[in-house]
Every structure is written in C-alpha cells, then in structure tokens.
Amino acid sequence: MTPSLPLLAVTALVTGLLGAPDREVSPVADVVEHVAGHAPGTYWTPQRMARAVPIGLLGDLRRITAARPGTPSILPPAAPPEPALPLIARAALPPVARAALPPAARPVLAPDHAARRSPSRTRQAAAMPPATTSGTRWAAGGSVTRTTGRVFLTLNGVDFSCSASAVRSANRDLVVTAGHCVKDGAGDWAENWTFVPGYDDGQQPYGAFPARRMFVAGPWSRSGNDDYDVGMVAVEDLAGQHLTDTVGGQPISFDPPRGHRTYGFGFPADPPYDGERLLYCAGVPHGDPQRQTRDQGLRCDLTAGASGGPWLSGFDPASGRGTLTSVSSFKYSNDHRTMYGPYFGSAVRDLFRTAERA
Template sequence: MRRHRTAAGILLAVGALFTGGLVQAGAADAAPSAPSAPSAATHTASATAQHKARAFWTAERMRSATPLDLLLTEQAARSLRSPQAHGRPATVAPTPAASAAFPQAGGPWTGGGAVVATSGRVFFTFQGRTASCSGNAVTSQNASTVITAGHCVKYQGSWHTNWVFVPAYANGNAPYGQWTAAKTLTTPQWEAGEDINHDIGAAVVSPLNGKTLTSVVGAQGIQFNGGYNKPMYAFGFPAASPYDGTKLIHCSGNSSKDFLFSQDHSLGCNMTGGSSGGPWFTGFDEASGTGLQVSVNSFGYTFLPNRMFGPYFGDVAKALYDKAQAS
C-alpha cells in the first residue's frame, strides 16, 4: 500500500494516548458527525487560469511531477529544522512513510473495464512546484465532477493552481485529454483545520472540445453512509518507489474501521505517494470495472506499514458532492 501520509494531528494523538489524554472513540460503526455550514469551501479558476493550466502540463512536466506526499516529506524535514515554519507548532506535516519491503494486496490493474477510463492522475502546482495525486470521475448532475482527496485541492491554507485531471493517464499520454478545473472544493472541516476524517476534495472540470467529462470517459456511482467492514477495491497512480506513476495500481480486500485515531476506513495496501485521492469502491465488479465509490486514498501511519486509510463518506461528503455536482 501507499505509505501515503501521516497526519500532523496523529503525532499529537499518539502523545495523548501515552499520557491518558485521548478520549475513547464511540461505537465501532458510528459515522462522522453531520456537516456544518457552509456545505463546502470553493475555489474558482478563471478562464485565463484554465487556459494557462492546459498549456502548462506538457507530457514532460507530467512525467516529472513529484507526488505531493514527497513534497510534504521534504517540507516536514524543513519544519523540523525550523520549528516555526509556516507559522505552525513544531509538528511533522503529512508525509509518506518508507516504501514497503514487499507488496501486500496490490499490483497493476489488468482487468480493464470502466475504471480504466474513470480513474486518472491529478496534476497541479503546489508552492511553485509541480505535483500529482489521483482522482475519479463520478456520476453527477453536471457530468463534470471528479472526486479526490482534500489535500489534493488545498493544503496549508492555499488552493493548488494549474489543476488538471488526466483520465486513463499512461506515461505522459492523455488519451482522453486534460480536463482543467473550473472549481475545486473541499469540506469545511478540511478547510478550517485539515481534519483527517474529512480529507475529501472535488473538482468541477470544464468541457473539452464541447463535451463533458463523463460523456467521454463514463462515471462511477457514489454512495454515502454505507457503513464499515466491507470488501473494497482501491485504485490510484502511486508515483513514489517502488511505483513510477505510469500505471493504474489497485488493492483489494476486506476493509475495517481505523481502531487508532480516526473514523476512517482501513485496507491492506502498499500504494505509495501519488495515489492520494484515488477511489475506493464497494460492490466492485471486476468484469465491468464498476462499483460505488465510498472513499479515497488519504493517509497511512508510519508505524503501521502496508495499510492505508480513507475517509468515511457520510453526510459531510454528501454535502460536498451535492455542492460540486450542482456547480
């Protein structure tokens, strides 16, 4: 699995655990709390900015984009050297953990089907550097909605720029084109305090050559408040070693609820940085490559290798989705 991210708040929670200060979690199947107003935080890209983004992402830039998680690792190291970096306490920013020594429940997706076209890489500029994540096209009223992770649209108070979605990305090639974001959105909880339980993002992409995204690549269904402890499939484009971002990678198995510090889903997987924002499906059919999206690749604990975590799609996620599909 990706040793994707370790949230800054997780380190604080670990400290609380050993001092007896961690509040006991609720019932095993308790869903995250209902959303607060507004339903989503939104950033709009001008037509000029979208044109710039489309021109910016050449094949070479896409190949050389660094997984966002690796950029955060570098930033964390700088933060440790300079405790007040970014105006924050001396806590480690989200980072990927070391690559797994051997794969666990993961590998290239060779089954074909709809997921090959609906899944893709996300490219953007973060603090002046090119970076990447993953995303997925879902059914929506506007036929133009992509679901990803919150940190793949906004991080440390700044919205990412030059944001594009490249479905079915293949080693610098964009067989279905580059779809620029007219709007990017995230949950109020991620916007306000980067709450790892609500690390969910969305993008509304502009038409390309007069056509909407899902009329070209298709779309996956999406489900909310579906519960925990189910068989799931996770997909993404990990680009940190041992992966290189050129292939769609998947993991599958029985999911569980995080028993440590979050309300997230948990799944055995060795995907690495760059897979953030890739979709998790329940009821996935291998023959057709279709399922219901219920989460995204979000983070991993450095002390718990070969396991990744994704936020629960409850009322907060539904409010975000509703805002995006109506845009």
C-alpha cells in the first residue's frame, strides 16, 4: 500500500494500523521508499551475473499495445514503428549471444596540428578519449572507473543488469541509477539488488554493495512517468567501509543548464556489447523532438544494460570527474541512436535529499 498524500499523519496512521510499511511517501516530498530485502551472500555468483538480462522498463502485452504512437519503445521498429515501451528496456526478451566488444576509437589529429607538436605531446593527445562519440570504450582511467559500476537485481523472478554511479551524499552510501532499475513503474520493487563499483570483465575490485533502502519519485512509482525515471539506493557498508569512502563519489547537481556537453557512461550488454567493460558517449544533448518528455537526448549507440548509467557534465577526462546531471533512461522506437535522460529538477532534488538521510 502506498499512501497518496505526502502527510506525516497519514504515514503514521498507516504504520499504526499495518505495522512498519514496506513503502511510504516522504512527509516532505513526493518520494516513495522501500526497505530492501537482503539477498543471500552467495546469490550473485559469476555464472548468475553472466546470465543476467539487460534491463529497462518492464510491461506485459496489454501495456505494450496500449501505449501511444511515438512513445518510448523496447521493440525493434516496424514500418511504421509500432507503439511500445522503451527500447533500452529489453528485459522481457531472453538473453542473446554476446558479441565481441568493438575496439576503442582513437582521436586523430589534423595534419597541420600534428606537425607543430613534439612526438611526446602528440602521443599524449592521441591517448585522450574523443570529446564527441556515440559509443567508445573508456580507457582513460580516473575516478569514473571506480564510481561507475554494474547493478544486478531480480525483478518478477528474473535476474537483470543495469548501470549506476556512486555519488557524494551525507550518508556516504548512495547510488543513483534509473527508476526502472529499482522499481517496475507502478509494479514491483527489485530484489537481490547489488551494486558492483569498478566492474571490469567480471572483476569486482571493490566488492559488491547490497541495497538497504530504495527510493523513487512518486510519479515514477504511480505511473512510470519517464520524466521521473530516477532511482536512488542507499547500500550497506562493506566490511565496515562506506561506499564513497571506498570508491569516491561524483557530485550531483539540480536544475542544470540545458545543452551543455555531457558524457554518458554505462555497461551495455546487448550486441555488439557484452556488459563486461565501461563504455561512454559524449556530445551536446538536445530536447525531446517528440515532445513526450522533458528529457534530453544524447547521440549514443549504447544498448540495453546501460540503463541507469551516469551522465556527467563539466567532465574532466584527465581526472574522470564530473557532475551527475542525468542517467540513461530510454530510446524511441524510430531513433535507436539517441539515448534520453531525465532532467534533474526539483523532484530529483527532493529524492536525493530524502535518500541521502537514509
């Protein structure tokens, strides 16, 4: 049961009648909270992680066929595109064979620039990642390789994977991801939710942090509104160490200016990617041409499994640090090359302020 009014008195009444609530609306904001159940310590074996399906929005055939034309889709486009759910979410489909990861793209200096530089400076410039790309392996290292990780979870009895980021917070335990990587819209909450920061080719250099409390905005919980597709999870300490004490955390910002260069990171797991390495997109985002959401779109070929990965503005490739201003959310059925992310406005600020106190 989820109270519809964000009033402390209503929450207290429900608590008194029903005991400690599984979900509750924050008395200071439209935030819905869930106490996470702990997965057995042996649940996420390497074999189970390898079989996890890349996740997105979940839905049955009634929801798929009832969606409006032009809304986000998980299905391949037809001619004309069929109305459906978000493409980034192929959670209802069976796992597919993993293809080899394409090699990282390398920037090329224009001949007149290269001729004026010493060999050492040319090598340094060539090693820097491109500032505009629709999908490249991140090989420059830095903080982002520690703070970004994969999420493994169970929803409706199926094991899935997403992407997420550790962020600076008062409790030093907060992870930000997509709402659909935490809760199936108006449906169920995720179980066995675990964050693996710094994941790389099956390696877990900093361990795995299980969820203790989960948070989504009210509009996401009630109707799966894509404008609010953001989830925040407070995780357990690991061996007495807080998450951000171990791996650091990216700062988060709200009401950011639109149209500024952004780097989006994640672990895409549908071909041609296999979910084993950190990839990124970079460019200048634009508004939603479909005018279905307030989201921004970024040219990006990353596939399902990148859901929930951080979008970092003011990003410094040398240090791997930036400011979290969105997360990967969905793609439209008639535009597979643009990833959309929700705008971090006042609702996401309220979500963060509630979650960082957990």
